[in-house]
Amino acid sequence: xxxxxxxxxxxxxxxxxxxxxxxxxxxxxxxxxxxxxxxxxxxxxxxxxxxxxxxxxxxxxxxxxxxxxxxxxxxxxxxxxxxxxxxxxxxxxxxxxxxxxxxxxxxxxxxxxxxxxxxxxxxxxxxxxxxxxxxxxxxxxxxxxxxxxxxxxxxxxxxxxxxxxxxxxxxxxxxxxxxxxxxxxxxxxxxxxxxxxxxxxxxxxxxxxxxxxxxxxxxxxxxxxxxxxxxxxxxxxxxxxxxxxxxxxxxxxxxxxxxxxxxxxxxxxxxxxxxxxxxxxxxxxxxxxxxxxxxxxxxxxxxxxxxxxxxxxxxxxxxxxxxxxxxxxxxxxxxxxxxxxxxxxxxxxxxxxxxxxxxxxxxxxxxxx
Amino acid sequence: xxxxxxxxxxxxxxxxxxxxxxxxxxxxxxxxxxxxxxxxxxxxxxxxxxxxxxxxxxxxxxxxxxxxxxxxxxxxxxxxxxxxxxxxxxxxxxxxxxxxxxxxxxxxxxxxxxxxxxxxxxxxxxxxxxxxxxxxxxxxxxxxxxxxxxxxxxxxxxxxxxxxxxxxxxxxxxxxxxxxxxxxxxxxxxxxxxxxxxxxxxxxxxxxxxxxxxxxxxxxxxxxxxxxxxxxxxxxxxxxxxxxxxxxxxxxxxxxxxxxxxxxxxxxxxxxxxxxxxxxxxxxxxxxxxxxxxxxxxxxxxxxxxxxxxxxxxxxxxxxxxxxx
Numbered sequence: 001x002x003x004x005x006x007x008x009x010x011x012x013x014x015x016x017x018x019x020x021x022x023x024x025x026x027x028x029x030x031x032x033x034x035x036x037x038x039x040x041x042x043x044x045x046x047x048x049x050x051x052x053x054x055x056x057x058x059x060x061x062x063x064x065x066x067x068x069x070x071x072x073x074x075x076x077x078x079x080x081x082x083x084x085x086x087x088x089x090x091x092x093x094x095x096x097x098x099x100x101x102x103x104x105x106x107x108x109x110x111x112x113x114x115x116x117x118x119x120x121x122x123x124x125x126x127x128x129x130x131x132x133x134x135x136x137x138x139x140x141x142x143x144x145x146x147x148x149x150x151x152x153x154x155x156x157x158x159x160x161x162x163x164x165x166x167x168x169x170x171x172x173x174x175x176x177x178x179x180x181x182x183x184x185x186x187x188x189x190x191x192x193x194x195x196x197x198x199x200x201x202x203x204x205x206x207x208x209x210x211x212x213x214x215x216x217x218x219x220x221x222x223x224x225x226x227x228x229x230x231x232x233x234x235x236x237x238x239x240x241x242x243x244x245x246x247x248x249x250x251x252x253x254x255x256x257x258x259x260x261x262x263x264x265x266x267x268x269x270x271x272x273x274x275x276x277x278x279x280x281x282x283x284x285x286x287x288x289x290x291x292x293x294x295x296x297x298x299x300x301x302x303x304x305x306x307x308x309x310x311x312x313x314x315x316x317x318x319x320x321x322x323x324x325x326x327x328x329x330x331x332x333x334x335x336x337x338x339x340x341x342x343x344x345x346x347x348x349x350x351x352x353x354x355x356x357x358x359x360x361x362x363x364x365x366x367x368x369x
Numbered sequence: 370x371x372x373x374x375x376x377x378x379x380x381x382x383x384x385x386x387x388x389x390x391x392x393x394x395x396x397x398x399x400x401x402x403x404x405x406x407x408x409x410x411x412x413x414x415x416x417x418x419x420x421x422x423x424x425x426x427x428x429x430x431x432x433x434x435x436x437x438x439x440x441x442x443x444x445x446x447x448x449x450x451x452x453x454x455x456x457x458x459x460x461x462x463x464x465x466x467x468x469x470x471x472x473x474x475x476x477x478x479x480x481x482x483x484x485x486x487x488x489x490x491x492x493x494x495x496x497x498x499x500x501x502x503x504x505x506x507x508x509x510x511x512x513x514x515x516x517x518x519x520x521x522x523x524x525x526x527x528x529x530x531x532x533x534x535x536x537x538x539x540x541x542x543x544x545x546x547x548x549x550x551x552x553x554x555x556x557x558x559x560x561x562x563x564x565x566x567x568x569x570x571x572x573x574x575x576x577x578x579x580x581x582x583x584x585x586x587x588x589x590x591x592x593x594x595x596x597x598x599x600x601x602x603x604x605x606x607x608x609x610x611x612x613x614x615x616x617x618x619x620x621x622x623x624x625x626x627x628x629x630x631x632x633x634x635x636x637x638x639x640x641x642x643x644x645x646x647x648x649x650x651x652x653x654x655x656x657x658x659x660x661x662x663x664x665x666x667x668x669x670x671x672x673x674x675x676x677x678x679x680x681x682x683x684x685x686x687x688x689x690x691x692x693x694x
Contacts, residue, residue, distance in 0.1 A: 071654055073654045074653075077446060077653065077654075174554060222640055226554070226639065226640075227557045228640050230635075234636075237530075241534040241535055241536050241537070241556075242534075242535045242536050242552070243534060243535050243554070360651075361466075364648060364651065367472070367640075367643040367647070367648070368468045368469065368471040368648075369471075
């Protein structure tokens with residue numbers, strides 16, 4: 001007869017401890033995050049290869065805790081909510097979003113001197129102008145991506161994919177999808193404007209007029225679109241289910257489908273598109289900063305790791321010689337012809353405040369229309 | 370002091386075989402404490418009410434109050450160096466910009482429509498279960514209906530996607546029987562969203578209806594039949610009025626749940642089905658000081674849903690009174 005009482009007690013005790021943990025104030029959670037051998041990472045799916053994680057934990061005894069994120073804005077808000085005592089050590093910020101995080105004091109400058117393997121990153125990424133702000137480096141570039149036109153090769157021809165107009169054609173009405181926020185930049189570029197809005201920083205009225213023009217274009221073409229989506233997995237699923245035959249997408253999810261043998265191809269259309277770079281960043285006041293640097297130095301240690309990140313995510317590695325470890329199919333899915341690459345430019349952050357103050361309401365208007 | 374005095378036990382108690390809990394229950398200070406708190410009905414009430422009140426305050430009202438508080442600020446989460454201040458701008462933003470009205474009213478219309486569809490579809494099921502299935506099989510049937518609810522909303526939504534996709538089961542069957550040559554684009558429309566929401570909310574309608582129908586005495590229908598009332602008349606004059614309580618509860622539950630759905634409209638809806646929860650979520654996803662606006666919009670939706678269900682309940686109450694008269 002005593003067993004039920006003991007079980008109940010155990011249950012009550014466990015419940016009380018769980019309740020106490022949930023109700024614990026930030027400083028307690030932080031102290032829990034400061035386990036002697038841990039590093040806490042917020043990143044996208046497949047950005048920490050499973051084999052690397054296992055090897056790193058075995059070699060260093062540092063446990064890698066990955067929390068998956070799917071959006072830069074969510075990451076910002078999560079970190080802002082935890083600041084100035086975050087539970088995270090390393091986050092994954094896109095290069096063109098640095099400024100927002102830095103201005104809010106959420107990132108710590110990267111001490112490159114602590115990364116003996118820094119030289120393994122291609123200088124195109126590690127030493128580019130966007131990666132240095134206020135004279136400091138703010139992140140270790142790991143993967144690069146771009147906004148592309150993905151298409152089912154059984155239905156759409158490579159020639160058709162060389163223009164964004166195909167995405168809005170009657171021929172493929174209701175068989176297409178795009179991310180509105182990203183498409184706004186692309187449409188501005190397609191219309192001959194600077195989608196980064198850097199050129200209009202001193203002329204907000206012109207910037208507003210351009211955003212309005214792009215917004216009207218997307219509203220007029222709304223009847224043709226099948227789905228506005230947000231994440232890479234969604235567009236993959238729509239392609240696989242044959243709900244769509246072409247889409248604006250990031251190259252990573254599309255490359256992953258190509259590597260799986262799906263009849264898909266990508267193009268950077270003639271009107272142009274944008275590229276971006278994902279970086280690993282150390283959070284300001286990170287609880288396990290030494291472990292974070294150990295992790296960063298390990299993950300940029302070899303081109304094989306870069307290649308395995310590319311294999312898993314589909315995005316292009318920023319490491320020197322990473323492509324040497326890819327199969328022909330993987331190389332094909334992560335490379336573009338020179339003439340298409342010439343159409344590419346990188347997202348820039350200088351005018352983000354102006355840009356998103358105009359683009360965010362425009363996105364809402366398009367959804368509501 | 371004797372052991373008996375310490376434990377408060379009575380002479381002749383065999384304390385050696387008491388359980389741990391038994392020893393605590395017999396402990397004098399414990400007995401004194403329990404005696405004090407249960408000495409009057411008022412104290413008993415306070416003790417009994419403490420946990421439910423605490424639960425409601427911390428688990429239900431607490432988050433709501435926090436949301437309203439955030440909605441009245443100009444910055445949240447507050448980044449280091451930013452000063453937070455009180456403002457009504459987040460509410461004014463909704464009323465000042467018609468962009469937001471369309472998803473708002475669309476949500477209410479969708480929720481009302483889907484609630485009505487759920488009622489129409491589940492009433493016959495509940496009727497069959499309560500009136501025509503033998504009592505010993507009812508639990509089994511209810512269990513079968515509950516099975517899909519063992520998994521979460523997202524999994525069930527994906528099940529609908531598998532069903533309605535271009536390569537989904539419905540299109541495959543239609544093609545197989547020769548009714549169509551090309552797949553019908555069910556997905557990413559108000560239809561697919563409606564199917565998903567009706568499927569997800571059906572049980573919340575079914576259970577109150579089943580409960581109301583089960584309590585309905587069979588003799589009322591038999592008496593009406595003896596007096597010459599046909600099936601439709603019996604349903605209209607007896608069954609429907611006497612199950613209005615269940616209809617009211619089910620509709621309220623389904624309507625409230627439908628106004629708050631997020632994942633299902635995102636996954637199953639299309640460009641023209643954007644609902645207000647997606648608009649609200651947009652403010653929480655966008656980096657910056659947009660959480661207060663999202664919180665204000667959520668509060669507006671909450672109040673609107675509350676007002677509408679209040680009005681609906683009032684109508685139902687008047688219908689019930691009319692029935693009694």
